[in-house]
Amino acid sequence: MSSWLVRGLTMTAVHVLARILLGVAVVEAPLNSTVWRTVTIAAVVLIALVWGGFDGIRDARANPDPDDYEDLTVRWLKAGVMAGVIAGLISWILGNTVLAGxxxxxxxxxxxxxxxxxxxLVFVPAFVGAAIGxxxxxxxxxxxxPEDDWSVHEDRHADATAQ
Incomplete structure (x- = not known):
């Protein structure tokens, strides 16, 4: 299974679960809906940020040269789009059949x-996490x-041009 597919399906499950919990919480305590919305968005963002960070750490360890890094941007973009479409469809179905909240x-x-x-919500935190990792x-x-000493480079350049 493709790595973006695993990430997309997992983030779909996380988002649908967050929407279900948010719906239940808002129905039970409507005066605290802003707090619940903030908590659920923060949870989705945090999971994507941490997972993206692990991806970045693993990729940097596997490829010491930055030119050899994997394309985590497209991987997480595909996962985010997939999670968005499938979570939207599932949430719409659940909202119209089972959970009106x-x-x-x-x-x-x-x-x-x-x-x-x-x-x-999936792509941006994962991208930032990968960059940080x-x-x-x-x-x-x-x-x-060793530290880059500009005077050493200037001396070499001066020696090369003098000859």
Whole structure:
């Protein structure tokens, strides 16, 4: 199974579960809906951020040269779009059949606006996490490297041009 497919299906499950829990919480305590919305969005973002960070760390360890890094951007973009579309469809079906509290948006709105929002909730934090993970590994790898001294390079250049 493709790595983006695993990430997409997992983030779909996370998002649908978050929407179900949010719907139940809002129905039970409607005055705290802002808090519950913030918590569920933060949970989805945090999971994507941490998973993207692990991807970045694993990729930087496997490829010490940044030119050899895997394309995590497209991987997470595919996963985010997939999660958005499938989570939107599942949430619309659940909202119209079983759980009236998870939203009453139309199918078109769920598949366009909702899917776009979900895709961004998955893609952007995962991309930031991957960048942070790679940066942390590169920083550790460069600790043992000698400092770049510009005077040494200038001396070499002066010697090469003098000859």
């Amino acid at each position: 998870i939203g009453q948006a139309g199918l078109f709105v769920e598949l366009i606006a909702g899917a776009s929002f979900t895709a961004l 790679r940066w942390l590994i590169r920083r550790d790898q460069n600790k043992g490297a």
